[in-house]
Amino acid sequence: MQIIHLDPKNPPPLPKIALTIGNFDGVHLGHKTMLYALKNMASQQHLHTAVMIFEPQPREFFTPNNPPARLSNLAEKSAIIKKLDIDYLLVVDFNDEFRSLSALDFTQLLKKLNANHLMLGDDFRFGHDRLGDKNFLQNQGFIVDNLTTICHQNARISSTQIRHALSLGDLTTAKMLLGQDYSIKGTVVHGDKIGRTLGFPTANISLSRLKPALKGVFGANVLFFNQNDELIKPCDLTHSHHKGILGIHPNSLLGAVNIGTRPSVHGADYRLEVHFPDFDGNLYGLTAQVIFLHYLHDEKKYADLSTLQSAIGNDIKAILDWQKAVK
Structure with a gap:
């Protein structure tokens, strides 16, 4: 084309x-x-x-x-x-x-x-x-x-109907209307590194849009691609013993996703951030495709960073439990 x-x-x-x-x-x-x-x-x-x-x-x-x-x-x-x-x-x-x-x-x-x-x-x-x-x-x-x-x-079937479904976290309806799981693809870029200070480092993925169609906390599978748009297998992403947890989709990693404006840290712009449990590696510059599979809840504003840290831990546990149940 x-x-x-x-x-x-x-x-x-x-x-x-x-x-x-x-x-x-x-x-x-x-x-x-x-x-x-x-x-x-x-x-x-x-x-x-x-x-x-x-x-x-x-x-x-x-x-x-x-x-x-x-x-x-x-x-x-x-x-x-x-x-x-x-x-x-x-x-x-x-x-x-x-x-x-x-x-x-x-x-x-x-x-x-x-x-x-x-x-x-x-x-x-x-x-x-x-x-x-x-x-x-x-x-x-x-x-x-x-x-x-x-x-x-x-x-x-319309884009408006799909946006409405995604705004409710209704991934099943969105998938039926799209013909595939909803996903967002972008480059891993540097962020504020707040997640790292809380013990949950995240990959920040460029959105390349003014406003995303969904927000909240999700369980996702993430595929990675090099600059030639060639798929990278999870085992080749890092030399560390912490290679992450394989997702349901072939060659994907399980990710805990937050997409939105991050009210707990007074964020203003939309961000897409993914934490990969038990993963240690450098993902900067790679292209990531985030496939949204499980809606957990909308974004919440927590009283302080300590409460936020605890909530993130609970969300990750819930996402791990979800994948065990469906895998």
């Missing part, structure tokens, strides 16, 4: 494409159904496939101080779409200039991109005047198919 950061004033020359457009946050089962339909249609008409997405997502642009929770960052989204064998991922910088495009301006951009056939959701609208829809595109000479809403248990 070729990733193109699109300059609307100078679009790249592309072969004839079948195109779909949207945020594709989380790339859930509804999105995947759309992409499978796009591929099938493109194959029948001998077209290449392309997906157009926006960074930042429009609602993040319009409300940066109170953004919606984000299911997947650009790298995560790209990785999932690549696995579905899409030919081109067109990443649009959603800014003041782009948002000011009229519906007619946008259709001119699609023509320059050699878009021949469009596959869109039934609620798709575009242009700063919101005049763009299926009929508008057809009047401009495009072939347009609308994919009807995909439902699960009589409810529309």
